[in-house]
Amino acid sequence: MRRSPRLGVWLPPLAPSIVLLGLFVAGPILWCFYAAFTNSALSGIAARRPKFVGLDNFTTAFTSPDVASSLWLTVVFVVLSAVVGQNGLGILLAVFLQHRGKLLRGIVGTVVVAAWVLPEVVAAFAIYAFLNAQGTLNEVLGWFGLSQNWLYTAPMLAVVLANIWRGTAFSMLVYQAALSEVPSDLVEAAQVDGAGPVRRFWHVVLPVIRRTVVTNLMLITLQTLGVFGLIYVLTAGGPDNKTRTLPLLMYEQAFKFGQIGYGTAIALVLLVLGAVFSLVYIRSLKAEV
């Protein structure tokens, strides 16, 4: 390692990245904080000369039933599909697959990863067809007289299942990698002491992979907070706004109704929600250590 070289040596190679990240990532985030306090719009006078409106957007946002319901739907969507669904199923699959034969590992691994590798829109089409009134699921459920139009009768369940289907592979791969590094003598020692599989997992394996769990939860939570295409293709936020999470509300307000300032305030709510989730995860790690 070379010790503190001159500015002319280290800055030029970093410059392209700093410019790109500054202009297109840091810039927009900072601009969020400014625009959320203006009446900036897509067209009309407010587009050319946005006025400072103080906390108006936030008062509107926090008193509007739209934002409150979207915020709630987003939390439900994240907790059910990411924290419980992807994370839980991912860890279950990783544990169950750990000592299986090569064939079973191969089949389950390939199938689960296939859903993850598909582009977002294609995954949404596949689930759309699967859950549709004339879809595969209803063909099967029809034998039992249980068929219905899932996208209308249980839209939130439909998008939650869609996101579990699409995202579980990531958690599974992360946990498979983590489990393979758990020292086997630890687990064997617990087994000799008479601990059953559940207790071995809970008291021996889980504490060892604790950091991976928290990192994984953080990553999939932030990913799920930003999910747009999957829900937009499946339900477009409907029916009756029952699946209109914050990204869809933000899109609607900013681009359909042209209220950029208000849309930015919603985006800020989304960013803050992500920060709150992250803080909870980081705190939980500190509390445990």
Next chain:
Amino acid sequence: MRGPRLVVNLVLLVVAVLFVAPLLWLVTASFDTHGGLAAKVPGEATLGNFGQILNWQVGGRPLVNGLLISAGTAIIAVVAAVLAAYPLSRFQLRFRRPFLYTILFTTGLPVTAIMVPVYGLFVRLSLVDSLWGTTVFLAATALPMAIWMCKNFMDGIPVSLEEAAWVDGASSLQALRSIVLPLMAPGVAVVGIFTFITAWGNFFVPFVLLLDPDKMPASVGIFSFFGQNGLVAYGQLAAYSILYTAPVLALYLVVSRWLGGGFSMAGAVKA
């Protein structure tokens, strides 16, 4: 221990069936010119659906646009990331740690959340509806991950090899090009492919930043096709989906053969 093992195997098989079920329709309907929404073995398997969408207007142009955008994104991101990774990997810089932590934090940032201000920025810079603007923006959002991966790959290459070059008076850029890059070529390829796949599948960014239907990449093109014809031509929609997915599948297989699966997720997440 027979009982529990059987239960576990059963659970795994059920999960596999549930995961594969939604995929069946994509395959069966694409070869069935009378395809509906349920998975059914087609009466006669034909390539008719593929023929229907393989024209310039429906399938061709969006796929080419997607290729231009994704390849451009991958090239810009890889070049910028390799350059940035070099000083971060090789020099002792005072801001190295905070910079790397910021990068790592940014990899998790949902891009969706900044699309409204980005659109505002694009209006100011007159970049709305520009393929270049969209490509450069996608490259910027891919950069944190690309820099992180490049730096990790570069850390794996011993510095001693370059020290000889430094002593001989080579500049750091010369050392990067002639010594480090050839050694980490597979790593660079992985970063490029990873960036390409992410950009290829991105729906929201081109959906917001591009307006002209002629400029839309396949991710948006297939969605508009769904809106216009999907309600009648499900077979064609499935065929289109398969065409659009094929490059991603191929690239994924290449990378997972290379690294032994999952984009070597372990190293990326442990951090």
